[in-house]
Amino acid sequence: MHPHGREQTLLPPDGQGGGRRPDSTGLMCPYCEAVVSNPNASQCDSCLRPLPGQGAPTLRVLFPTGELKLASGQSLVLGRDAGQSPVAATFTPYDNVSRRHSTVWLDQQGTAWVRDEGSTNGTFVNGERLPPRVDAPLRDGDQLRLAADVAGTVSLG
Template structure:
């Protein structure tokens, strides 16, 4: 199977998530440029091959959200829309099976200080952090181990590394 292309490359299928890989299989997680969102062929490179901007170096935090349908990775400076509409969310395939997740449900990002954030984008059925519903448009910090729930059905675990 060919590797994923474009922004879908930030999603790992459940069988390839950290700790569930086959011993010979390399980590197939692709990283994206936080500026132009091009898939990086060499995540350790000093600059993006597409936009030529300098890339965050090792030691910079990464936000991972582990959903039942896959793991999302967000780098510093990258904003990732979560929802069912592929035109609005680059990871829509993660949520298409859930009718109660809005087309443009919420946005997650990692700021330069390493703080992870989530904002509800006016979803119909709500965005929840540790069981508490976020008001529309309100930004809430995420911490390692938090539970991020979209509507009633989709719960992910936040990991900051």
């Protein structure tokens, strides 16, 4: 009947322990229950297991017609062709965006990238046109533009 020894607990149990949290700004490892001092840590200092939702990078690009969100290891084709781009509806209103315009992705290290896929009207980062089929890094706050009309803001977090 002792609740502290259960290894299968992946998340801190709800309602157990009343309202006594060790520190409202500290986090607790869901595996070993050690207090995690760095709120942006990606792994526990004690058991070295990855912390779910903590430090897991995401790439968001906010376009006027919608927001795209990618997790680490994901890639996404940007363009007007629904067969190649699952977010084609975001770009359908823009005739100058190619059917397969560019690709964005977030690698396992949390670095965001963009590659122009040989589009007719170009892919731009902070106003500079990218050479076709060359991987270019994206940083938090960068402006990503497809052709002349579709500009989005990059957010990493």
